[in-house]
Amino acid sequence: MVLTFFFILFSFTYSAIGTVVKEKDKREILNKVYTLKIPFIENKGQIKGESVKYYAKTLGGTVFVTKDGKLVYSLPKFETKEKVKGWVIKESLVGTSISNVKGEEEAVTKVSYFKGKDPSKWKRGISTYNLVSLGEVYKKIELKLKAYGKNVEKLFYVKAGANPESIKIKIEGAKSLRVNENGELEVETGLGVVKFTKPVAYQEINGKRVEVAAAYTLLSNPQYVYGFKVGSYDKKETLIIDPLLASTFIGGSSDDYGYSIALDGGGNVYITGYTYSSDYPKTPGAYDESHNGERDVFVSRLNSSLSSLLASTFIGGSSDDYGYSIALDGGGNVYITGYTYSSDYPKTPGAYDESHNGERDVFVSKLNSSLSSLLASTFIGGSSYDSGYSIALDRDGNVYITGSTEFSDYPTTSYAYDKSHNGHYDVFVSKLNSSLSSLLASTFIGGSSDDYGYSIALDGGGNVYITGYTYSSDYPPTPGAYDESHNGERDVFVSRLNSSLSSLLASTFIGGSSWDCGYSIALDGGGNVYVTGYTYSSDYPPTPGAYDESHNGGGDVFVSKLNSSLSSLLASTFIGGSSDDDYGYSIALDGGGNVYVTGYTYSSDYPPTPGAYDESHNGHYDIFVSKFDSDLSAAAPLPDIKANGSDGPITLDQSDTITIIVALDNKGRTDNADWWLAADTPFGLFFFTFDGWTDAWVPGYQGPLFYLNSFEVLNMPVSGLPAGTYTLYFGVDTLMDGNVTWDSVYYDTVVVNITE
Structure with a gap:
């Protein structure tokens, strides 16, 4: 057999990739993930x-x-x-x-x-x-x-x-x-x-x-x-x-495709996708240790260091089955969605729909955390082609999915926003209970041409946001939306529905005169909406002061921010190079509102930042990861530290006070205790603690670590410290386990020499 790896480095989900992306392009994307x-x-x-x-x-x-x-x-x-x-x-x-x-x-x-x-x-x-x-x-x-x-x-x-x-x-x-x-x-x-x-x-x-x-x-x-x-x-x-x-990481003797990733509270990594390989690695006691058809869904669980395959299972029927998106509930149960051509794809007794309906059906399946038991599984679909592309869970464990459907008999519910199929392919949004036994709500949304839903997110109030793209000039906008008019060949859409899917609260186009595609959506704590994708439109709308207000050539990545009511474009930027192929596929936000985007680029002049991990294009398609501040005005630099206003080295004597300046790009407090400042000295490791009231050095201290605002000044008298050279390390404990160990990431250092 030939082993094939998945390079799991960041939450790079392909739940946004649909049938319009050619198979060879998907393969190219996956291959380039390996080249970091x-x-x-x-x-x-x-x-x-x-x-x-x-x-x-x-x-x-x-x-x-x-x-x-x-x-x-x-x-x-x-x-x-x-x-x-x-x-x-x-x-x-x-x-x-x-x-x-x-x-x-x-x-x-x-x-x-x-x-x-x-x-x-x-x-x-x-x-x-x-x-x-x-x-x-x-x-x-x-x-x-x-x-x-x-x-x-x-x-x-x-x-x-x-x-x-x-x-x-x-x-x-x-x-x-x-x-x-x-x-x-x-x-x-x-x-x-x-x-x-x-x-x-x-x-x-x-x-x-x-x-x-x-x-x-x-x-x-x-x-x-x-x-x-x-x-x-x-x-x-x-x-x-x-x-x-x-070499490879996980796979079998044929082709294996990874499309979505999720992490549990212990840092374990779950992935899903589909595999042609009958020898794809499965673990003893898994729900299904046997390959069922030409393409099977797989679900695999690895430890946080990616060194052990903890659990792995097939799931599928005698025809082709595709896994596209994964989510975990508070109990560690695993939910996946995708689509299946198999009438014998496994369903569970009492499921919402135990019968395969047409050419291909959406499936939603729930497994326990050890992947040893199929807790629930259902079909959902109509008599033609239905595809599930993204899944999300609310705080009550209800399951929301979005995707596209071709025919009018895809199931809707009584009080749905739209019970009528509108065109060739319509977006659907469906809500099931946690046991997948009941369809709580389901609606179409679309126009008279093709519409595809690729990403879904929920706000704290249970409202549902979706993005994708539409060819339909009559895709439904709402009065007062940022853009009520379709702009070109295909436009990005962003739509907001209430939790019961009975009302379209807000909906807008965003785009230019050519092809614009929305692939991923994320929400910040204030309910603002961020989307990314790609655009071939030189007139895709940027905002004044954006990082890049000019289209660079061919397909550019876009990042756009709208308010929660979708009535205002708060920020919007291009990022890309001169090639045709710069595509944004996934977006995420940190606690300080910084925006991270990943995708792939063919452009040797895609813009890196000074001091980046890799400032050189490596050839053909490269993966990129770009970070912006919350208003998309600049590609945000990493946080850093200074000692007495200097990058160091500096020299102090016993009468001095050392002032540590910690600067972040955050606009407010990061309410997680995972940042740390440590001094590596000839006399042992010293940790700096900060609780909002006192500053202190503690030898060998390992927690609790301190909170940070976007700008901190930490003062400490030098008096009493042994003379010597102190290298100060500022970083983040990535596992948030209170230990500064191998899992820590260093952002900056500064050297301080203390004399007698």
């Missing part, structure tokens, strides 16, 4: 075994680089009741000796390990590197390594006069080795087949990249050794040979 760069961490004793010099924790497992230049790939483990399964393969270069392994291009990331209660064993401020160089591994041939979300890249630099056929690489831990019909190197392991991509070779000549034909060659003596054969090239210029270890 992962730095190599220097081993300062935190990894047992003196031979390890650097390592990188990719989502495809950990790769270790030893002092003598060996590459050790620890493929991901998953747990069963009998044992923990895993596998290790090693690569070493044949006929050479390596002793000059070193990190290059030091990354901004620093890593600290505060494990155990003994401070002498803590590791702080460990450097990380974007590259690891093995130096000259053969005469005039250098080797460098890069790590990404799911793979590891070897870069051989074959200089003028060198022979590329000198490169010979031995693989240990292989059961077999072969080159497949696509030119990929396949390594059979105890977990299945691990692939190395077909090698790429090229030269940089006069500022242009010149491709060179390249292929793997297998050498029988010694066993499991491979090399490279290349076509003609300019022997006076350096040749780069670039194979990738295309």
